[in-house]
Amino acid sequence: MSLKSWAVAAATVALLAVGAPASAATSTIDGSYAFNGNGWAGTLLVSGSASGAPAITMHYTELGRDERLTGSWSAASRTLTINRPLQWNNSQTYTLYLGDHKPNQPVFGGYFTQSDVPGQRYGVYAKDYLPLGTPRTKLFKANDSLPDDLVGFYGFNGNGWTGTMSVQFTQCRVPEINLRYDELGRTEPIAQRTWDPATHTLTFVRPLSFGGVTQTYTLYFANRLQSTQMFGGYFTQSDVPGQRYAAFAFLQPGGVGC
Structure with a gap:
């Protein structure tokens, strides 16, 4: 704000409404997240975000495999973008916006688009942040x-x-x-x-x-x-x-x- x-x-503290912070409360987005893309649950791992071109691993539980993906991180716009290739030359592009009201507990919300379904957006979120190297034991x-x-x-x-x-x-x-x-x-x-x-x-x-x-x-x-x-x-x-x-x-x- x-x-x-x-x-x-x-x-007017008694009437305080949720708003944008005066400055970012998150020092890094590197870590793992519980992830959901259009109802598909899994995990998301982000590292090296300070470079602007983080290494990203996406794991959808139903698919049962790790996918090494490319993307970009803009601290200025607080936006994480992920490129996910699919079979038959199709692809998905994830656009995720940072939420950092709670210090060092980043979350993301946004959507993905799919190249063979033009004009459609599918809901995505990433939550339950853990720093790099912390094991995630919760099953989805x-x-x-x-x-x-x-x-x-x-x-x-x-x-x-x-x-x-x-x-x-x-x-x-x-x-x-x-x-x-x-x-x-x-x-x-x-x-x-x-x-x-x-x-x-x-x-x-x-x-x-x-x-x-x-x-x-x-x-x-x-x-x-x-x-x-x-x-x-x-x-x-x-x-x-x-x-x-x-x-x-x-x-x-x-x-x-x-």
Whole structure:
């Protein structure tokens, strides 16, 4: 957020809203992450990011192999880009935006595109950061008892701020969103929201509590299996033009609906 907005926010601590940090809180993005691309779970390993051309290893659990990939890291735009070649001369391009509200606990949210599906974006997130050399023991196993629908109760992360997001329908047609950031301790009903079934994109606007500032969230939905409801994407903030911040959501038990 701008220095002016930050000063206003600091003077109204009781009304503080989640926003962009004045400076990055993450010293490095090198490490391993729990990873999800369009409902496919796995891990992501990043090293050598300071060079701007990190070494990247992607492992999708269902494929059962490590993929050594190329990419780029821009500290200025806080964007990690990954190039993943596929068979038959197709490819995927991952665009991931950093969230670093919690010091040294980076997360990423964004999307990938695929060369043989022009115009479509698929949600991606990377979370549960571990420094390089730290073993990751958690297994990512599907729970196919969860409902296969957009409606549900999700764990949520926006720029490193954790919370929850509930999605329910009015007459099962219009998305209704309630957002709760844990550190703020309140539930925020979202009035402006759209759902595009053609591109599986959920968009909503979140007004902040100072200066008429708003955040616009763009989240790409995946539900390829009953257990893989997730969103990956980003938000922008009206007083920080041109910057995108990680945002993602993952399904939790206790869904809501019609």
